[in-house]
Structure formats: C-alpha cells, structure tokens
Amino acid sequence: MKAWLALLRPGDWLVMAVGLAGVGVSFPLLWHGGTAELAVVKRDGTVVAELPLTAPRRFDVSGPLGNTVIEIQPGRARVASDPGPRQYCVLQGWLTRPNSIAICAPNHVSLALAGREGSHDSLSY
Amino acid sequence: MTASVTKPRPGGGEDNAAAPVIELTVTAADRRVARYAAAAIVLTIAEAALPSPLPGVKPGLANIVTLIVLWRHGWREAVWVTLLRVLAGSLLVGQFLAPGFFLSLTGALLSLAVLALAAWLPRRAFGPVSLSLLAAFAHIAGQLLLVRLWLVPHDGVFHLAPVFASAALVFGIVNGLIAAKILEENKS
Structure with a gap:
C-alpha cells in the first residue's frame, strides 16, 4: 500500500480530488434528469x-x-x-x-x- | 516508417531496370510501436472476455500501454499505438465498424487529444495517475457524446453519466498506478 502511495505525485492528489468532486457533483445533477414542467x-x-x-x-x-x-x-x-x-x-x-x-x-x-x-x-x- | 524507391541496380540487366524496388525501412521506433501495440491488443482481448455490469464500463487496461508509451516515447508514438490497438483489437474481437468500434475510437481520439495537452504538465508534480485520470474522463466524455449524438438521441443517456464518471475515476486511478509502477520498476 505504501509503495503504491509513493507513486503519487502532489498534482496527482489534486487531479484525484477534482475528479472525485466532479463525480460527486454530477450525481444529484444528472441522476434526476430534466425537471418536470x-x-x-x-x-x-x-x-x-x-x-x-x-x-x-x-x-x-x-x-x-x-x-x-x-x-x-x-x-x-x-x-x-x-x-x-x-x-x-x-x-x-x-x-x-x-x-x-x-x-x-x-x-x-x-x-x-x-x-x-x-x-x-x-x-x- | 519511411518508404524509399531505390534506383535500379546499376549492374542489372534490361528487365531489372524497368522495375524499381520499393524498400521499406523499418526504424527502431516502428518496432517499438509494433511491440507496444501488440501488448495493448492482448490486453484489449483479455478484457473483452471479462463480463461487464453495464455496457461501456470496462477497466480499459490497454490504456496502461498508451500511458507508458506517452511517458517514455512521447505523444506521437502513443497515438500510433492507441490507434493500432483500436483497429486491430476491434478486428480480432469482431467489432470492426460495429458501434463498439466507433465508441472506442471516439473515446481514444478524445483522450489522445486531452493527453496531448496534459503532456505539457510538469512531470515533477503530475505523474502517470494524473494523465490516466484525465484520459479516462476524456474517454468517457467522448463516448457519451457519441452515444447522445448517434445511438440514443435523447438526453436520457446523461442520466448514466455519474455511473460512467465513477468508473472512469476508479479505473483511471488504478490504471495510472499500474503504469506508474511499471515505469518506476523499469527505469532506463
């Protein structure tokens, strides 16, 4: 585990955090689809x-x-x-x-x- | 690859002079591309045998090869390896010109475009995991767009986007770590 973590560079953490946040945000936004009007x-x-x-x-x-x-x-x-x-x-x-x-x-x-x-x-x- | 038309051999007879010989010079880069592409194709086929819970959700192991080539030999060779893999892989799996082929081609092209930009990122800060994640998201974005434009012309497909994005996040990180590990262990 530690050996794998050593492969990550500082920017990688940033990209992973942004990716995770993007995925998190996409769930409620897209799961509901369009709104009923x-x-x-x-x-x-x-x-x-x-x-x-x-x-x-x-x-x-x-x-x-x-x-x-x-x-x-x-x-x-x-x-x-x-x-x-x-x-x-x-x-x-x-x-x-x-x-x-x-x-x-x-x-x-x-x-x-x-x-x-x-x-x-x-x-x- | 470079093709060159050699001049008719000086000592040859009359009929020899009429047929110029085309010689294909195989460079070291060509051999490298072929070897990497072969490895990527093997991964594609191995992966095709894995059952998938949802069409489109795949680990994309062949992208590990793309990342390694990009890291070691630059973007141009990565493009060659990736496109050869998409073409030959689809031929071998029997998907050539089927929707699956266009989906993987679109995904591959978009992720290569993103990698062309991402390759400029400073390597000290951004390792293979960053490139892998960016490529994975680009891949899934390209495929979703093609599906929306061509296969399922309804915004309903975007309901699946969070699922695909989650898969891209997980497999992007895993593939990036594998690529980083391989690069680390085989430093030349």
Whole structure:
C-alpha cells in the first residue's frame, strides 16, 4: 500500500480530488434528469388540462365514479383524492420526474408529468 | 516508417531496370510501436472476455500501454499505438465498424487529444495517475457524446453519466498506478 502511495505525485492528489468532486457533483445533477414542467391530466385518453408546475393549485376532473382531485405544487403533482376502490394513484404520492404517471383506471383519469421533451417514455439497450 | 524507391541496380540487366524496388525501412521506433501495440491488443482481448455490469464500463487496461508509451516515447508514438490497438483489437474481437468500434475510437481520439495537452504538465508534480485520470474522463466524455449524438438521441443517456464518471475515476486511478509502477520498476 505504501509503495503504491509513493507513486503519487502532489498534482496527482489534486487531479484525484477534482475528479472525485466532479463525480460527486454530477450525481444529484444528472441522476434526476430534466425537471418536470407540466402536468398533463387526461380523461378517457383525451387531454382535459395541461397545468404548469409553477404555482400551487388544485384541479378537479369528473369521471364515471366521481371527482378525482389533482394537486399541483411547484415542481411536483399528485392525485390528492380519487373515488376508485383501491386508491393506487393516490398511494403513488408526489410525482416529480418527467414521464412519470399516476393512473386512476376506475375513474378513467390519468396524471402525467412532462418535461421539455416528452417524446420517449422508456429507453432500452 | 519511411518508404524509399531505390534506383535500379546499376549492374542489372534490361528487365531489372524497368522495375524499381520499393524498400521499406523499418526504424527502431516502428518496432517499438509494433511491440507496444501488440501488448495493448492482448490486453484489449483479455478484457473483452471479462463480463461487464453495464455496457461501456470496462477497466480499459490497454490504456496502461498508451500511458507508458506517452511517458517514455512521447505523444506521437502513443497515438500510433492507441490507434493500432483500436483497429486491430476491434478486428480480432469482431467489432470492426460495429458501434463498439466507433465508441472506442471516439473515446481514444478524445483522450489522445486531452493527453496531448496534459503532456505539457510538469512531470515533477503530475505523474502517470494524473494523465490516466484525465484520459479516462476524456474517454468517457467522448463516448457519451457519441452515444447522445448517434445511438440514443435523447438526453436520457446523461442520466448514466455519474455511473460512467465513477468508473472512469476508479479505473483511471488504478490504471495510472499500474503504469506508474511499471515505469518506476523499469527505469532506463
């Protein structure tokens, strides 16, 4: 170990520190990807509202079972309440990333977040 | 390598005079480049046999050879060795002109460009580990850019950047230490 450390020169430590810091900084910045900018609310597959994720507000959508309430806050959105029996879309909680989606199937309502480019919903190799 | 066309031998017959002989003079540098490139190709092939958790994350052991050549014989020979390794290595692994070939070529070219600048750093302060790290980051940056521009035209690929950068950090340091060790033990 000591023999290996002796191979490092002062500048090497500097480069390693800068590299490590760069990698550390890149994690939160890039891991989250783009930011979500728009909540797209659909009923029966047709868009009923496109709400910018800038100011807090609540939005009601009426479906066959009753009202689904969408709650918007800066940078995130959720289904606050839904008349569906199993509450999957409510339990999903806050959506923050582009292309994430909460579907309230019984009430025919979906809430999806869109970023600047919404063309892909998955990538595979 | 230098090619020279020798004049027809003076004592030769008529038909000899019509065919000039092309002689390839092999210099010591040529032999050196060939030897280093062969070592790098062996490492490339050995590495291709290793399973990788994520496409693109590889130790890049052949870069040790590039570093040693750069350190001992300068940037020009390092370029030769690296490009020969990319070409012959891809031919042997069966990746020639496949996406993997262009990825390693782009990575190699960008890291050579960075090494051309890094070679000016004072050696007293910056050893092979610095060069190795800079080359590793350049390598991964080049590959990510090519992937973004060509293979996966979506910013989603940059989500993987931290993973690649971490791999570059770890393998850059390890390869640099190995190169430094080899250089230290074989001082000439």
